[in-house]
Amino acid sequence: MAVYEVGKYRNVVLVGHGGSGKTSLAEAMLHKAGVTNRLGSTADKTSILDVTDEAKEKGGSTDSAVCYLTHKGHHVNIVDTPGTTAFCGPAIGALAAADTAVVVVSGASGIEVNTRKMFERAKKYGVGLAIVVTKIDAPNVNLEELVDNLREVFGSACVTLTLPTDGGKGVIDCLANEKGSAAFSDVGEAHTAVLEAIVGADDALMEKYLGGEVSKEEVIAVAPRAVAAQTFVPIFFVNSRAEVGIAELLDAIVNFFPSPLVAKRRSLHEEGKDTPIDPTAADFVGQVFKVSSDPKTGIKYIGVRALEGRLTHDMNIKTVHDRKGFRPGQIQRLLGTEHKELEAGVSGDLFFLAKLDLRVGDTVFTNKGGSIDLPSIPAPMFPLALESKSRGDEDKIAQAIRRYTEEDPCLRLERTGAGEMVLRGIDDTHVRAILTKLKHYFKLEVLTKTPRIPYRETIAGRADNIEYTHKKQTGGSGQYAKIIINVLPAQRGEGYEFVDKIFGGAIDQQYRPSVDKGVRAQMAEGVIAGYPVVDVKVELIDGKTHPVDSKDIAFQIAGRQAFKDGFAKARPILLEPIVNLEVTVPTDKVGDIQGDIASRRGRPVGQDVLPGGLAVIKAQIPLGEVMDYNSRLSSITGGQGSFTIEESHYEPVPGHVQQQVIEQHKKEVEAARE
Ligand SMILES: Nc1nc2c(ncn2[C@@H]2O[C@H](COP(=O)(O)OP(=O)(O)OP(=O)(O)O)[C@@H](O)[C@H]2O)c(=O)[nH]1
Numbered sequence: 227m228a229v230y231e232v233g234k235y236r237n238v239v240l241v242g243h244g245g246s247g248k249t250s251l252a253e254a255m256l257h258k259a260g261v262t263n264r265l266g267s268t269a270d271k272t273s274i275l276d277v278t279d280e281a282k283e284k285g286g287s288t289d290s291a292v293c294y295l296t297h298k299g300h301h302v303n304i305v306d307t308p309g310t311t312a313f314c315g316p317a318i319g320a321l322a323a324a325d326t327a328v329v330v331v332s333g334a335s336g337i338e339v340n341t342r343k344m345f346e347r348a349k350k351y352g353v354g355l356a357i358v359v360t361k362i363d364a365p366n367v368n369l370e371e372l373v374d375n376l377r378e379v380f381g382s383a384c385v386t387l388t389l390p391t392d393g394g395k396g397v398i399d400c401l402a403n404e405k406g407s408a409a410f411s412d413v414g415e416a417h418t419a420v421l422e423a424i425v426g427a428d429d430a431l432m433e434k435y436l437g438g439e440v441s442k443e444e445v446i447a448v449a450p451r452a453v454a455a456q457t458f459v460p461i462f463f464v465n466s467r468a469e470v471g472i473a474e475l476l477d478a479i480v481n482f483f484p485s486p487l488v489a490k491r492r493s494l495h496e497e498g499k500d501t502p503i504d505p506t507a508a509d510f511v512g513q514v515f516k517v518s519s520d521p522k523t524g525i526k527y528i529g530v531r532a533l534e535g536r537l538t539h540d541m542n543i544k545t546v547h548d549r550k551g552f553r554p555g556q557i558q559r560l561l562g563t564e565h566k567e568l569e570a571g572v573s574g575d576l577f578f579l580a581k582l583d584l585r586v587g588d589t590v591f592t593n594k595g596g597s598i599d600l601p602s603i604p605a606p607m608f609p610l611a612l613e614s615k616s617r618g619d620e621d622k623i624a625q626a627i628r629r630y631t632e633e634d635p636c637l638r639l640e641r642t643g644a645g646e647m648v649l650r651g652i653d654d655t656h657v658r659a660i661l662t663k664l665k666h667y668f669k670l671e672v673l674t675k676t677p678r679i680p681y682r683e684t685i686a687g688r689a690d691n692i693e694y695t696h697k698k699q700t701g702g703s704g705q706y707a708k709i710i711i712n713v714l715p716a717q718r719g720e721g722y723e724f725v726d727k728i729f730g731g732a733i734d735q736q737y738r739p740s741v742d743k744g745v746r747a748q749m750a751e752g753v754i755a756g757y758p759v760v761d762v763k764v765e766l767i768d769g770k771t772h773p774v775d776s777k778d779i780a781f782q783i784a785g786r787q788a789f790k791d792g793f794a795k796a797r798p799i800l801l802e803p804i805v806n807l808e809v810t811v812p813t814d815k816v817g818d819i820q821g822d823i824a825s826r827r828g829r830p831v832g833q834d835v836l837p838g839g840l841a842v843i844k845a846q847i848p849l850g851e852v853m854d855y856n857s858r859l860s861s862i863t864g865g866q867g868s869f870t871i872e873e874s875h876y877e878p879v880p881g882h883v884q885q886q887v888i889e890q891h892k893k894e895v896e897a898a899r900e
């Protein structure tokens with residue numbers, strides 16, 4: 227298999243809203259480049275990218291998929307991602323592979339919720355940006371208006387590099403052509419706009435351009451830098467089904483999209499130090515952008531973006547968690563279900579390793595250490611508590627789900643203080659999709675229920691001079707500890723602080739950490755309602771040691787008890803998680819949504835009107851009030867709304883809620899005793 231120079235690679239990640247045509251676009255590129263001899267289609271389930279049973283059943287991608295082609299002496303890697311919000315984890319992870327993110331927008335549906343989300347994420351992450359408008363053949367499309375909307379929402383760096391011609395039967399390249407006819411807009415104006423967007427990336431060229439003529443070669447030489455700098459966001463038009471505009475897109479990927487030499491440079495962070503990665507350097511460094519198990523064989527494949535150096539199967543690779551390292555084993559390319567072994571994984575390329583204990587975002591290296599940032603990943607806010615249908619399956623369930631949490635950074639499994647097994651995901655669809663896989667592939671069935679809200683306990687006041695003596699001095703070896711502490715509130719988010727304020731030797735130095743340990747243990751268990759304690763300060767001010775009977779455990783017990791006592795006297799309060807809720811609905815539903823939010827203790831934060839008769843309503847609201855928001859929203863909007871929930875902060879709950887939660891806890895404790 228040919229090995230390319232680093233400058234000959236192009237890494238393109240397709241992102242966008244569900245159903246916008248990403249997979250179809252990838253299929254069209256593969257077919258046009260001669261990789262497949264038949265155009266794969268998601269509609270008739272012949273796509274080589276949407277291969278899993280879930281994807282076929284859902285009629286949309288549920289995981290990212292990698293494919294590649296060669297075009298004009300370049301190796302183009304394409305990562306197709308799922309557009310559904312539920313599967314945003316694999317889509318965001320895939321950005322780690324990108325030099326350019328192609329935001330795919332359906333010409334028929336226009337800008338949608340995830341168009342905006344993924345555009346913003348890719349922009350913030352700093353990779354090059356391009357927009358592909360699909361379905362230009364669909365009935366009643368208004369592409370002229372869509373271009374206006376794109377520029378309004380995503381900025382004036384978005385310029386049409388191609389324009390549809392002939393009622394969508396072809397496209398015209400607006401850089402190559404200074405004039406010509408297009409279905410809308412003016413080719414001459416588009417030509418100037420493209421030139422200006424590109425030359426802006428190079429001061430010398432800009433000057434030359436303003437002073438007179440620049441050559442086509444000079445412009446093309448600068449274009450990849452302009453895309454990488456996000457000052458030139460080319461817009462393309464395609465009809466993937468008829469392969470219109472695809473050849474022009476492939477040419478542009480090769481000519482205008484940044485190579486790994488020009489694209490966003492990643493850095494290795496280690497102990498506060500940043501080392502920029504140099505794609506031409508020798509030591510191997512790569513980052514995991516995808517993990518998936520082959521549903522048929524169960525083999526785990528790890529997609530790696532090679533950022534520097536060259537990796538062969540006999541080298542030793544390490545991560546920040548595993549400094550000893552391990553052999554990478556076979557290095558492969560995957561294309562649908564086909565595997566090809568590679569001699570090496572080389573800088574600028576994407577490749578796969580198998581059966582290794584790696585997660586999305588992990589950095590792998592041979593010599594240089596550190597980790598590379600991933601784009602920021604939304605914290606999964608939708609929880610479901612799981613119970614095994616048949617006894618004794620808990621461990622198997624946890625093990626199977628762990629595999630999925632390695633694949634999807636937006637999925638988390640935890641065992642709560644209350645002993646519940648809680649699976650957290652982006653939304654209901656997300657968590658239920660995992661449970662469906664569990665049943666399908668592992669034959670494991672679970673019962674679900676709404677989990678407890680992850681409240682926290684803290685205090686609003688202080689309690690001083692809390693004294694506790696732990697004494698057990700009858701028979702056998704004795705125990706003795708006496709302590710006096712102050713319990714104080716700390717600023718929200720400050721966590722816990724233990725201050726040793728003892729003058730002299732009232733308590734032996736060696737037992738003071740035992741008090742701290744006891745306090746921490748009690749904090750984890752909670753005091754008033756069984757939830758972890760946060761934001762408190764404990765001062766150890768006095769006490770007494772017994773020359774024989776004092777021991778570590780005695781001071782731990784004293785720490786626990788004194789803390790419990792002090793906490794109860796320091797105006798305990800319960801904190802609840804508040805989330806940022808963002809709801810996108812047709813404008814005529816705005817009033818209903820706002821009313822509903824207000825009735826659930828929500829506070830409006832803002833509202834945007836989007837092109838296309840949509841509005842975004844932003845609010846802060848207690849998590850406990852939106853656990854069922856999926857069904858709530860679809861009943862208000864008749865299925866036309868979408869929403870996202872992201873973690874914000876913790877706030878005290880109203881008094882009556884606190885009372886209820888405490889009562890509930892008491893009942894549970896009593897029930898457990900019986
Ligand atoms: N007419 C027309 N239909 C298209 C075009 N591109 C995609 N479609 C259709 O749109 C539907 C969705 O296309 P997909 O490619 O599966 O969309 P996707 O973006 O991959 O969707 P997710 O994986 O769910 O995010 C399918 O029925 C496609 O056949 C196009 O250019 N023209």
Ligand SMILES: [Mg+2]
Pocket residue numbers: 248249250276286287306307308309
């Ligand atoms: Mg798809």
